[in-house]
Amino acid sequence: xxxxxxGSGGLxxxxxxxxxxxSRLSNPILNELEDSAILDIGQQQIAFTTDSYVVDPIFFxxxxxxxxxxxxxINDLAMKGGMPVALSLALILEEGFSxxxxxxxxxxxxxxxxxxxxxxxxxxxxxxxxxxADKIFINTAGVGIIEIRFPLTAxxxxxxxxxxxxxxxxxxxxxxxxxxxxxxxxxxxxxxxxALHRLVRxxxxxxxxxxxxxxxxxxxxxxxxxxELAKKAGVTMEIAETEIPVRKDVAQTCEILxxxxxxxxxxxxxxxxxxxxxxxxxxxxxxxxHLAPEPAxxxxxxxxxxxxxxxxxxxxxxxxxxxxxxxxxxRIC
Amino acid sequence: xxxxQDGIASGQPADARRRRDLVKALLLSIHRQLASISSPxxxxxxxxxxxxxxxxxxxxxxxxxxxxxxxxxxxxxPVCVTSPGxxxxxxxLSDIPDLIVATFGDMxxxxxxxxxxxAKARAxxxxxxxxxSPVDALQLARDNPDRNVCFLGIGFETTAxxxxxxxxxxxxxxxxxxxVYSCHKTMPNALEALFSSKESDVQGLLCPGHVSAxxxxxxYGFLVEKYGxxxxxTGFEAEEILLGVLSLLKxxxxxxxxxxxxxxxxxxxxxxxxxxxxxxxxxxxxTAVWRGLGSIPGSGLAIRQQFKRHDAESHFGIEIEEPxxxxxxxxxxxxxxxxxxxECPMFRKACTPENPMGPCMVSSEGACAAxxxxxxxxx
Numbered sequence: 001x002x003x004x005x006x007g008s009g010g011l012x013x014x015x016x017x018x019x020x021x022x023s024r025l026s027n028p029i030l031n032e033l034e035d036s037a038i039l040d041i042g043q044q045q046i047a048f049t050t051d052s053y054v055v056d057p058i059f060f061x062x063x064x065x066x067x068x069x070x071x072x073x074i075n076d077l078a079m080k081g082g083m084p085v086a087l088s089l090a091l092i093l094e095e096g097f098s099x100x101x102x103x104x105x106x107x108x109x110x111x112x113x114x115x116x117x118x119x120x121x122x123x124x125x126x127x128x129x130x131x132x133a134d135k136i137f138i139n140t141a142g143v144g145i146i147e148i149r150f151p152l153t154a155x156x157x158x159x160x161x162x163x164x165x166x167x168x169x170x171x172x173x174x175x176x177x178x179x180x181x182x183x184x185x186x187x188x189x190x191x192x193x194x195a196l197h198r199l200v201r202x203x204x205x206x207x208x209x210x211x212x213x214x215x216x217x218x219x220x221x222x223x224x225x226x227x228e229l230a231k232k233a234g235v236t237m238e239i240a241e242t243e244i245p246v247r248k249d250v251a252q253t254c255e256i257l258x259x260x261x262x263x264x265x266x267x268x269x270x271x272x273x274x275x276x277x278x279x280x281x282x283x284x285x286x287x288x289x290h291l292a293p294e295p296a297x298x299x300x301x302x303x304x305x306x307x308x309x310x311x312x313x314x315x316x317x318x319x320x321x322x323x324x325x326x327x328x329x330x331r332i333c
Numbered sequence: 334x335x336x337x338q339d340g341i342a343s344g345q346p347a348d349a350r351r352r353r354d355l356v357k358a359l360l361l362s363i364h365r366q367l368a369s370i371s372s373p374x375x376x377x378x379x380x381x382x383x384x385x386x387x388x389x390x391x392x393x394x395x396x397x398x399x400x401x402x403x404x405x406x407x408x409x410x411p412v413c414v415t416s417p418g419x420x421x422x423x424x425x426l427s428d429i430p431d432l433i434v435a436t437f438g439d440m441x442x443x444x445x446x447x448x449x450x451x452a453k454a455r456a457x458x459x460x461x462x463x464x465x466s467p468v469d470a471l472q473l474a475r476d477n478p479d480r481n482v483c484f485l486g487i488g489f490e491t492t493a494x495x496x497x498x499x500x501x502x503x504x505x506x507x508x509x510x511x512x513v514y515s516c517h518k519t520m521p522n523a524l525e526a527l528f529s530s531k532e533s534d535v536q537g538l539l540c541p542g543h544v545s546a547x548x549x550x551x552x553y554g555f556l557v558e559k560y561g562x563x564x565x566x567t568g569f570e571a572e573e574i575l576l577g578v579l580s581l582l583k584x585x586x587x588x589x590x591x592x593x594x595x596x597x598x599x600x601x602x603x604x605x606x607x608x609x610x611x612x613x614x615x616x617x618x619x620t621a622v623w624r625g626l627g628s629i630p631g632s633g634l635a636i637r638q639q640f641k642r643h644d645a646e647s648h649f650g651i652e653i654e655e656p657x658x659x660x661x662x663x664x665x666x667x668x669x670x671x672x673x674x675x676e677c678p679m680f681r682k683a684c685t686p687e688n689p690m691g692p693c694m695v696s697s698e699g700a701c702a703a704x705x706x707x708x709x710x711x712x
Contacts, residue, residue, distance in 0.1 A: 001453065001456050001457070002456065003452055003453070003456050004452070004455075004456070005442075005452070005687070011685075011686075011687045012687055015687075242349040257465070258697055306708075306711045306712075307708045307711050307712065310708075310712065311393075312393075313391070313392045313393040313571075314349055314352060314353075314392070315352050315353055315356040315392050315393075315394075315397075315571045315572075316353050316356060316357070316393075316397065317392045317393020317394055317395075317396050317397050317571070318393040318396045318712055319390060319391065319392075319393040319396075319707040319708060319712065320706075320707050320708025320711060320712060322705065322706050322707075322708070325685070325686035325687045
């Protein structure tokens with residue numbers, strides 16, 4: 001039986017993918033399980049990806065489901081070095097869904113698409129009877145052109161490499177968690193949804209193949225992303241809690257709800273693992289960019305130890321960081 | 334545009350430095366105090382509260398403390414001590430047609446004695462909702478007047494007063510479709526059971542800060558008098574926990590144990606009389622079955638006659654059958670401090686947060702979850 005756990009982006013999800021999907025669909029392109037598939041078409045390399053958006057609530061501070069659907073798919077292309085060319089847009093609408101809301105979402109899709117310079121090139125609409133879907137579900141797919149001549153993959157990570165994050169973590173997840181529960185919490189934080197392809201382009205232009213790989217820490221948050229990367233690369237990552245940027249109001253909200261910002265989703269942030277020599281120049285570039293609010297070097301790569309990710313805590317202690325398991329749950333007392 | 338300038342919590346060098354310095358100073362004092370205790374044996378201290386356990390692991394404190402000090406998790410994780418029979422009963426409740434079960438999130442994935450859980454019941458179609466407060470559950474009942482809503486009352490003296498206040502509200506507003514299944518437990522009698530039942534080599538207790546904020550200092554007195562235990566009521570920040578450990582060592586060195594309130598900013602000697610009054614008005618002491626500790630008279634909270642119309646146990650005729658044995662699971666020995674999680678043969682093998690065999694691996698305050706998540710034995 002499918003449980004909500006299976007969609008959380010953590011261990012249960014990866015098991016579903018391995019045991020039910022890959023066992024049947026296995027092929028060299030899919031097996032990579034990266035943010036985008038890499039296709040060789042003639043002389044050209046293409047990045048190709050798809051993603052469905054079912055966020056609840058559909059409108060939230062900082063964005064809505066439409067903007068998310070544009071930016072999320074662009075980011076999946078960008079993480080593999082794909083400069084987005086076009087998107088598809090497929091809507092599943094619940095009977096009775098308000099046309100005003102639909103227009104509002106389409107306006108924001110149009111805005112996000114123009115802002116990113118990536119047109120919607122094809123689309124589809126289905127309507128299902130009331131109760132058979134929740135208001136609106138969106139699927140977008142995207143294609144992007146890869147100009148670089150090296151792969152952005154975890155396998156290129158080496159001991160000594162530095163780990164960068166482009167800004168404060170947990171903003172989107174904290175926004176959705178509090179809105180979903182209808183909670184009044186302190187602070188002004190909002191979703192960070194943002195298209196990152198131009199930031200990726202600038203970083204690649206500056207440091208080329210000294211950049212080992214990019215990831216966008218969406219579901220499962222920064223923690224899950226780092227554990228996945230470290231496992232794939234066969235290394236250990238050492239990060240410092242004090243270096244990880246977290247908004248104060250997000251940290252406070254997490255404190256109240258018993259959540260950990262390291263496990264909350266981001267929709268406008270990237271993690272880059274880079275050669276040690278270029279970490280500072282990339283940090284400087286990000287500091288100048290409006291696409292990277294509050295970037296930081298959060299740690300380094302070392303030889304493989306027993307745990308994939310180890311964190312020095314703010315007070316100087318040490319602990320492991322594990323992947324997300326189960327839904328992020330509120331605390332009890 | 335949000336203002337990020339004053340929004341960054343971590344990465345504030347001055348604050349982090351100050352905390353580190355404070356922690357260093359406390360650790361130095363702990364080392365010195367330990368040197369003054371001549372016996373070479375390990376000093377076993379129990380953190381009673383699950384929130385302490387989590388905080389200890391989250392801050393990596395075990396690595397900073399001297400090897401001679403052993404911190405053991407106690408019975409203070411409310412989900413973990415809920416008896417298997419009560420878990421089964423809660424899952425059974427969710428099968429009642431048209432009933433909405435409202436619960437704190439931690440209960441969702443706790444396995445019942447047959448491997449079932451509220452999460453699985455929800456996937457099958459049961460209406461199980463996560464709430465952050467019993468007041469939310471009451472609202473749910475008011476929003477759904479044609480359905481019954483049952484809140485699972487799990488928790489100690491910290492949670493129970495809020496549930497009591499909610500029951501009073503439900504009664505005043507005549508929200509007759511609102512029910513509470515009270516699995517609440519109270520701490521002092523459980524500690525009595527823990528330390529009276531067998532030889533325990535625990536020498537000191539970090540007493541739960543939140544519970545103490547309600548019940549005050551006095552209820553721990555018997556632990557000092559009867560069992561000679563050092564007691565420190567302790568807050569939840571790393572510095573506060575170290576302060577509590579330091580107090581326990583000082584008490585052990587001087588051989589004069591007492592109840593030291595190291596959390597005076599939240600805990601007053603007499604506790605919170607109005608919360609205690611609300612508790613007493615709505616609940617009466619009852620016998621409760623604890624996982625690991627068994628049946629303990631006076632350690633449960635049953636809903637009083639005046640509020641019986643909201644009591645799920647009588648309204649839905651809940652019958653609790655304690656299963657003879659929950660196979661393989663050693664949560665009961667972990668809760669009582671007899672073993673630590675890596676000593677359980679299922680830990681990290683058959684039992685993981687994804688596929689938990691017992692509550693200690695599920696609860697966000699469970700010892701096994703803490704050891705698993707923060708790599709306790711692997712660093």
